[in-house]
Amino acid sequence: MTDTDLKNYQASCQSHINTVRGQLNSGLDSPIFVQIPALFKKGNDEKAVALIPGMVNMLVVGNTLVIAKPFGPKNPTKDVFEDTVEARLTGFDVRFVDDWDTYHSKYGEIHCGTNVKRTPPSTNWWE
Numbered sequence: 001m002t003d004t005d006l007k008n009y010q011a012s013c014q015s016h017i018n019t020v021r022g023q024l025n026s027g028l029d030s031p032i033f034v035q036i037p038a039l040f041k042k043g044n045d046e047k048a049v050a051l052i053p054g055m056v057n058m059l060v061v062g063n064t065l066v067i068a069k070p071f072g073p074k075n076p077t078k079d080v081f082e083d084t085v086e087a088r089l090t091g092f093d094v095r096f097v098d099d100w101d102t103y104h105s106k107y108g109e110i111h112c113g114t115n116v117k118r119t120p121p122s123t124n125w126w127e
Contacts, residue, residue, distance in 0.1 A: 057109035
């Protein structure tokens, strides 16, 4: 795959994401979307699969977000994708974990290997 092919495929995926976001916008009173960097490749069945670990498939434990390490571009030594996510998720304790071999290479991410006991909120948080 050439750089141009990859760029065009990302644009196609973003177009689909925009369509879904538009549908969600019409069904929710005041949606809040946090854009998280992602790169995709075409899977065997022509569906998009994550080229880099999917950071949206995180584990949320209270105020801590356990997120797959994206292995993105460096600027100059810090991962640009990690910086972007941390800046967009202010107020949370963000922790990046390498799940490449354990989950990502098998089409899974952090949440696939977790089992967390939680206490449900006492209020209807969605209202």
